[in-house]
Amino acid sequence: xxxxxxxxxxxxxxxxxxxxxxxxxxKKVKTxxxxxxxxRQYTSxxxxxxxxSSFIGGGxxxxxxxxxxxxxxxxxxxxxxFSLKEILVAKFIAPQMVNFPTAxxxxxxxxxxxxxxxxxxxxxxxxxxxxxxxxxxxMAFGHICNVLLGISSQLGAFICALIVMAYSGSGGMxxxxxxxxxxxxxxxxxxxxxxxxxxxxxxxxxxLYFYSTVNFSNNVPYSSIALVFLSFFFGETLVPPYVQRLLxxxxxxxxxxxxxxSGILSIPFFLxxxxxxxxxxxxxxxxxxxxxxxxxxxxVMPIGLKGFAVAGMMAIILSSADSFLNAASxxxxxxxxxxxxxxxxxxxxxxxxxxxxxxxAVSGLLFTLSLESAIDILLEAYMFWTPVVLVPFxxxxxxxxxxxxxxxxxxxxxxxxxxxxxxxxxxxxxxFEVSIWGILANFVVFFLYRPMPSFSRKPV
Numbered sequence: 001x002x003x004x005x006x007x008x009x010x011x012x013x014x015x016x017x018x019x020x021x022x023x024x025x026x027k028k029v030k031t032x033x034x035x036x037x038x039x040r041q042y043t044s045x046x047x048x049x050x051x052x053s054s055f056i057g058g059g060x061x062x063x064x065x066x067x068x069x070x071x072x073x074x075x076x077x078x079x080x081x082f083s084l085k086e087i088l089v090a091k092f093i094a095p096q097m098v099n100f101p102t103a104x105x106x107x108x109x110x111x112x113x114x115x116x117x118x119x120x121x122x123x124x125x126x127x128x129x130x131x132x133x134x135x136x137x138x139m140a141f142g143h144i145c146n147v148l149l150g151i152s153s154q155l156g157a158f159i160c161a162l163i164v165m166a167y168s169g170s171g172g173m174x175x176x177x178x179x180x181x182x183x184x185x186x187x188x189x190x191x192x193x194x195x196x197x198x199x200x201x202x203x204x205x206x207x208l209y210f211y212s213t214v215n216f217s218n219n220v221p222y223s224s225i226a227l228v229f230l231s232f233f234f235g236e237t238l239v240p241p242y243v244q245r246l247l248x249x250x251x252x253x254x255x256x257x258x259x260x261x262s263g264i265l266s267i268p269f270f271l272x273x274x275x276x277x278x279x280x281x282x283x284x285x286x287x288x289x290x291x292x293x294x295x296x297x298x299x300v301m302p303i304g305l306k307g308f309a310v311a312g313m314m315a316i317i318l319s320s321a322d323s324f325l326n327a328a329s330x331x332x333x334x335x336x337x338x339x340x341x342x343x344x345x346x347x348x349x350x351x352x353x354x355x356x357x358x359x360x361a362v363s364g365l366l367f368t369l370s371l372e373s374a375i376d377i378l379l380e381a382y383m384f385w386t387p388v389v390l391v392p393f394x395x396x397x398x399x400x401x402x403x404x405x406x407x408x409x410x411x412x413x414x415x416x417x418x419x420x421x422x423x424x425x426x427x428x429x430x431x432f433e434v435s436i437w438g439i440l441a442n443f444v445v446f447f448l449y450r451p452m453p454s455f456s457r458k459p460v
Contacts, residue, residue: 003148003298007307014186014311015163018179018318022167025175032349035172036104036330037248042177044249047258049184050177051245052265053319055082055236056187061273061316062140065293068277072218076274078225081233083270086263089238089246094256096397097246105327106243106393107335113396114407116339121411123335125388126240130328131360132381133239135367137321139377142368144313147294157368160321161361168322169329169357173248176322183315190312195272197300198279208275211282230436235382237390240327321364328360329353387414387438391446403451410446417441 003011029035042050060079067075103109106126111119138157145156167175199208217225236242249255273293280292287295297309333353338344344352367377392407418438 003306003310004303006303007310010304010307011310011314014314018182019163019166021178021182022171022175025167025171025178028174029170029172029350031346032104032330032334032353034174035326035350035353036334037244038173038177040248041250042248042254042258044254044257044261046177046181047245047249047254048261048265050180050319050323051242051258052262053180053184053187053315054241054245054323055086055262055266055320056269056316060270061191061313062143062290062293063136064270064273065277065280065296066289068274069281069287069289069292070218071220072215073212073274073278074217074220074225075228076270078228079232079270079274080267081229081231082236083263083266085233085237086266087260089242090256090259090263093238093394093397094246094259095252096399097255098252099397100247103247104244104334105330106238106240106389107331109243109397110389110393110407111335111339114392115404118392118404118407119335120339121408122389122393123331125384125411126331126335127328127360127363128384129381130240130324130331131363132367132377132384133236134321134324134328134360134364136377136381137317137324138364139368141314141317141321143290144294144310144317147291147298148310154368157365160317161365164318164321164325165357165361168325169354172326172353173244176326177248179322180319183319186308186315187312187319190309190315191269191272191276193305194297194301194309194312195276195279197302197305198276198283198296201300202279202282207282208278212275212278215278215281227436231382234386234390234439235435237386238393239385240331241323244323244327244330325357325360325364328363329356332356332359382435383418383438386435387418387442390439391442395446402446403449405451406446406449409449410442413445414438414442 033039060082064075064079100109100112103112105123107119107122110122138160139153141160142153142156145151145159146153149156167179171178199205202208202211245259246255249258276296277292280287280296283299284295294310294313297306297313301309330353333349333356337352338349367381388411392402392410395402415438418434421434421437
């Protein structure tokens with residue numbers, strides 16, 4: 001079943017609208033502060049909207065529906081690790097942002113805590129994790145285009161990259177928040193509609209409950225789910241776009257409320273996406289699992305609402321893609337290049353940030369060629385962040401004082417552990433999530449490190 005002309009028209013209008021919003025927002029972007037934080041003017045509603053839109057991306061929607069289709073509804077529990085993390089960040093980390101009133105990025109904060117080298121190191125790590133997570137969004141968009149429009153997944157991913165570059169690259173955070181708010185409103189209506197039409201298509205909630213319990217775990221070991229839970233708990237904890245959302249609030253109260261609301265909202269939302277994966281399994285047991293979510297949209301939604309639902313699916317992916325694209329470009333400019341080229345003017349920094357979005361988008365496209373699952377790309381990307389930055393960042397923000405060198409040694413250890421495990425071909429073991437071991441190694445070295453004593457000779 002393909003899209004009608006009415007549905008295609010709705011889809012085209014939606015794409016035109018988001019690009020137009022981005023270009024209008026670009027007129028207000030005059031400095032890097034506008035590009036990176038939007039002028040720090042946002043209330044709790046806008047923070048909730050942009051943060052929820054950012055993390056409810058392709059990996060947590062099409063990727064989750066795929067995993068629920070193949071592994072069972074138990075995979076939703078694994079993603080609730082992310083929900084728990086977001087609530088804890090709102091409770092404990094967000095209030096500490098009053099200590100960093102002028103920061104643009106994670107690198108800025110790390111620079112204040114551990115020095116210039118830490119800022120540059122964090123900037124590189126931020127670029128890599130953002131490019132990887134962007135790749136997951138591009139892959140999910142490609143799968144949707146393959147089902148809905150009959151074009152190749154690779155071409156669909158390229159189209160997604162062009163769309164987000166068109167508005168995020170020019171309007172920065174102002175364009176991202178404006179469009180994320182639109183995306184948030186659309187997906188909060190469209191995805192529940194898909195769910196309820198899907199329940200009706202398979203015969204009601206009784207049948208959904210039956211198939212959900214029968215296929216709850218598909219013999220997946222609970223130990224594996226526990227490790228994936230930890231991976232999602234730590235994996236996107238305080239990644240660059242989410243830290244940016246801690247820096248754009250009008251007041252710290254708005255920041256705390258916005259983060260808390262997004263975390264709570266994610267719990268029922270992830271459950272609903274997992275149930276849509278179960279609905280797809282009931283409707284078509286031989287389906288390509290990556291197509292579970294778009295398949296249900298095509299099969300159950302009526303003309304008109306189908307176009308709206310597809311716009312919601314696009315909103316899911318674009319809202320996440322634009323956030324990681326913006327955060328990566330800011331990290332490249334502000335955290336990596338500026339410390340090495342301190343004479344850059346504000347105008348030059350802004351231009352570099354805008355042009356670097358193209359480089360980030362290409363890097364994200366390269367990630368889409370490396371793996372076949374959006375969820376797997378996310379887990380791959382986490383290894384560039386959690387074993388490197390997470391422990392020193394949380395410790396420093398919470399007021400733990402450690403030598404500057406502790407960050408460098410712990411980050412190097414985390415990278416070394418991840419690399420060794422991968423070389424030993426343990427990446428795909430069900431009991432061996434690489435990033436978790438990298439975090440543990442980073443933690444041990446960060447807190448046990450002691451500077452070497454000086455042995456300079458006393459004068460005779």
